[in-house]
Amino acid sequence: MKDTRHEQRDTTMNDVKISASGVQVYYGDNHAIKDVDVEIKDKTVTAFIGPSGCGKSTFLRCLNRMNDTIDVARIEGDIRIDGEDIYDPNVDPVQLRAKVGMVFQKPNPFPKSIYDNVAYGPKIHGLARNKAELDEIVEKSLRRAAIWNEVKDRLQAAGTGLSGGQQQRLCIARAVATNPEVLLMDEPCSALDPIATSQVEELIDELRTNYSVVIVTHSMQQAARVSQKTAFFHLGNLVEYGDTDQIFTNPRDKRTESYITGRIG
Amino acid sequence: MVDIPDSRGTSTSSILTADKRTKKRNAAEKRFRFYGLAAICIGLSALVMLLASILYQGIPAFTQTKVTLEVPLSADVLDPEGNRDPEDIAKVITFGYAGLIEEAVENAIEEYGIEIEGLDDPAAIVSKQASAQVRNWVLKNPEAVGGTQQFSFYTTSRIDQYYKGKVTMASAELDSQISIEQIQLAEALEEAGALERGFNWDFIFAPDASDQRPEAAGLGVAIIGSAYMMLIVLCLALPIGVAASIYLEEFAPTNRLTDIIEVNISNLAAVPSIVFGILGLAIFINFAGLPQSAPIVGGLVLTLMTLPTIIISTRAALKSVPPSIRDAALGVGASKMQSVFHHVLPLAGPGILTGTIIGLAQALGETAPLLLIGMVAFVTEYPDAPPDGFFDPATALPVQVFNWTQRADPAFAERASGAIIVLLVFLAIMNITAILLRRRFERRW
Numbered sequence: 091m092k093d094t095r096h097e098q099r100d101t102t103m104n105d106v107k108i109s110a111s112g113v114q115v116y117y118g119d120n121h122a123i124k125d126v127d128v129e130i131k132d133k134t135v136t137a138f139i140g141p142s143g144c145g146k147s148t149f150l151r152c153l154n155r156m157n158d159t160i161d162v163a164r165i166e167g168d169i170r171i172d173g174e175d176i177y178d179p180n181v182d183p184v185q186l187r188a189k190v191g192m193v194f195q196k197p198n199p200f201p202k203s204i205y206d207n208v209a210y211g212p213k214i215h216g217l218a219r220n221k222a223e224l225d226e227i228v229e230k231s232l233r234r235a236a237i238w239n240e241v242k243d244r245l246q247a248a249g250t251g252l253s254g255g256q257q258q259r260l261c262i263a264r265a266v267a268t269n270p271e272v273l274l275m276d277e278p279c280s281a282l283d284p285i286a287t288s289q290v291e292e293l294i295d296e297l298r299t300n301y302s303v304v305i306v307t308h309s310m311q312q313a314a315r316v317s318q319k320t321a322f323f324h325l326g327n328l329v330e331y332g333d334t335d336q337i338f339t340n341p342r343d344k345r346t347e348s349y350i351t352g353r354i355g
Numbered sequence: 356m357v358d359i360p361d362s363r364g365t366s367t368s369s370i371l372t373a374d375k376r377t378k379k380r381n382a383a384e385k386r387f388r389f390y391g392l393a394a395i396c397i398g399l400s401a402l403v404m405l406l407a408s409i410l411y412q413g414i415p416a417f418t419q420t421k422v423t424l425e426v427p428l429s430a431d432v433l434d435p436e437g438n439r440d441p442e443d444i445a446k447v448i449t450f451g452y453a454g455l456i457e458e459a460v461e462n463a464i465e466e467y468g469i470e471i472e473g474l475d476d477p478a479a480i481v482s483k484q485a486s487a488q489v490r491n492w493v494l495k496n497p498e499a500v501g502g503t504q505q506f507s508f509y510t511t512s513r514i515d516q517y518y519k520g521k522v523t524m525a526s527a528e529l530d531s532q533i534s535i536e537q538i539q540l541a542e543a544l545e546e547a548g549a550l551e552r553g554f555n556w557d558f559i560f561a562p563d564a565s566d567q568r569p570e571a572a573g574l575g576v577a578i579i580g581s582a583y584m585m586l587i588v589l590c591l592a593l594p595i596g597v598a599a600s601i602y603l604e605e606f607a608p609t610n611r612l613t614d615i616i617e618v619n620i621s622n623l624a625a626v627p628s629i630v631f632g633i634l635g636l637a638i639f640i641n642f643a644g645l646p647q648s649a650p651i652v653g654g655l656v657l658t659l660m661t662l663p664t665i666i667i668s669t670r671a672a673l674k675s676v677p678p679s680i681r682d683a684a685l686g687v688g689a690s691k692m693q694s695v696f697h698h699v700l701p702l703a704g705p706g707i708l709t710g711t712i713i714g715l716a717q718a719l720g721e722t723a724p725l726l727l728i729g730m731v732a733f734v735t736e737y738p739d740a741p742p743d744g745f746f747d748p749a750t751a752l753p754v755q756v757f758n759w760t761q762r763a764d765p766a767f768a769e770r771a772s773g774a775i776i777v778l779l780v781f782l783a784i785m786n787i788t789a790i791l792l793r794r795r796f797e798r799r800w
């Protein structure tokens with residue numbers, strides 16, 4: 091089998107894509123994210139790790155304002171993409187989300203055909219001028235999500251009729267179809283078998299050439315394999331953030347060390 | 356290690372014999388199943404009894420006894436001026452035709468050689484509707500005056516009821532409206548082939564008739580009135596209800612105001628329907644000056660009544676769409692509107708339709724508010740086609756049932772049951788439609 095540990099490219103040169111400072115998130119009285127500062131680089135894979143309930147998903151959802159849909163959620167602090175404040179009153183979250191795509195923790199295909207699932211985003215954003223272009227985008231996206239061969243003969247079948255892992259890859263295809271600049275992935279591989287996982291990891295690595303990818307994962311190995319930067323969250327705090335190599339080989343914080351060696355979490 | 360005492364009662368627990376606890380649990384389950392079954396049986400038998408009694412009483416309303424007579428359209432009576440001018444013919448009122456019917460009956464007796472001793476007023480076996488029927492025909496065909504024409508008339512309700520087994524010779528003897536001899540005449544005519552019982556489409560399509568002519572009363576106006584009202588309810592309640600629900604469920608911020616609105620909608624659903632009738636009377640008739648007895652007012656009142664039902668079921672349908680679908684749509688950059696109209700609404704569609712149809716069915720069977728706005732009136736003329744017809748007087752199916760049960764002649768009781776059957780058929784059709792739509796469009800995700 092091919093070694094899935096991809097060679098580490100130099101990331102220090104890359105610009106900052108997303109910068110967050112002093113981010114606080116409250117769900118009612120529950121203080122879920124406590125004063126997080128982080129800089130996410132362009133053309134880099136950043137992994138968020140940490141025990142369950144520590145706020146990884148919450149922070150990820152702040153980055154494309156998906157938390158807006160939760161009534162009790164309250165966000166403070168400053169998050170900028172390419173230097174622009176995404177919580178500025180002039181920002182239309184719809185435009186932001188076209189720029190910052192998302193793959194959710196649970197696969198959530200639309201109850202429509204496989205084709206329509208992928209074509210929906212390009213359609214509403216007007217990315218294709220005709221049917222042929224749309225077909226091309228759909229095929230390209232499905233190929234990138236490593237699912238094309240499995241579904242190419244049944245594009246008109248229901249997306250919900252696929253297996254859990256296939257559904258998740260369909261969701262990835264749907265997310266990349268709109269050509270986002272940043273892709274947020276919340277445990278994209280938790281429902282996948284090892285082969286599909288390595289395919290998705292390859293995809294993530296490929297996406298890195300053009301996009302910035304943020305991935306939440308519970309698998310240390312996966313974080314080590316795909317990411318160049320890693321952030322460790324614990325109880326709503328960003329405990330440690332740095333190069334993946336450094337976090338896994340030489341963590342500075344005791345909590346990070348205990349977590350990656352399997353003692354907390 | 357601690358020895359845990361064997362709670363199963365036997366030291367060696369074999370799975371071939373049930374132990375005490377399991378037996379007890381099984382017995383409890385059996386008992387519960389029995390209670391459930393008994394409850395269902397009680398419910399079912401009540402339903403069967405209800406249906407059986409309605410069908411038994413109502414089915415005869417769909418057939419009617421008719422007598423075929425040759426009516427001499429004598430020119431002396433119908434066209435005294437002798438110029439066949441329709442205007443002059445129209446001057447002869449319905450009463451003038453009664454003599455012709457009498458003549459027709461006597462001719463028939465003679466023709467068939469019927470001899471009945473003590474037969475008095477033989478024309479009484481023919482419905483009072485007959486004169487009007489002949490007159491209407493003559494006005495349309497003035498050239499026929501002077502000849503004879505074959506007509507098929509209703510018999511009076513007493514003769515009709517005799518054939519349905521509800522009037523007997525014994526009861527006829529005491530009845531001022533029918534005599535034994537008249538029944539004998541009817542039987543003789545039947546033998547001669549001039550009198551028979553057949554399916555009566557007029558029961559469904561004809562308008563209501565007065566107290567003296569139950570045999571001519573039909574549901575036509577009531578069905579049209581109900582249909583008009585359902586149309587109004589559908590056109591108003593569905594869009595308003597769905598729009599309100601979408602706003603409340605998808606867009607409204609959660610605050611005190613929306614809470615209050617929500618509570619009040621639930622309360623509205625529980626308001627007795629007669630209250631809506633009073634409201635309709637005060638607002639639509641007294642204040643807005645809309646006509647009484649009109650489907651437009653009935654439709655508006657029923658719309659108010661149906662709205663909460665539709666809103667509640669639509670919101671339930673919207674709520675049942677998993678939030679992950681909304682997230683998915685927003686995640687690829689759809690706007691709130693797009694996520695609702697492209698994804699949520701299609702998934703909620705079957706639920707919304709079911710709720711709407713059930714709301715409509717409820718409105719179709721509603722009586723009390725319609726009584727208050729005067730839809731209980733005696734209407735013998737069909738309303739016009741919509742939209743003008745919405746302002747013409749009409750009745751409604753359930754009100755017609757109520758109306759007929761109030762009348763003295765027992766023939767109306769039969770018709771009331773017949774009307775209930777028609778109403779139930781409409782309700783069944785609507786409910787089956789709801790079920791089919793749900794089956795057809797239901798999708799899993």
Ligand SMILES: Nc1ncnc2c1ncn2[C@@H]1O[C@H](COP(=O)(O)OP(=O)(O)OP(=O)(O)O)[C@@H](O)[C@H]1O
Pocket residue numbers: 117120122140141142143144145146147148149160162195
């Ligand atoms: N919609 C919500 N409403 C209220 N509280 C929430 C909501 N979502 C998350 N929380 C709370 O915020 C905290 C962080 O949750 P979050 O989902 O971000 O954890 P996570 O790190 O993604 O966990 P996991 O690894 O299990 O997915 C938890 O305490 C959770 O209870």
Ligand SMILES: [Mg+2]
Pocket residue numbers: 146147148195276
């Ligand atoms: Mg999570």
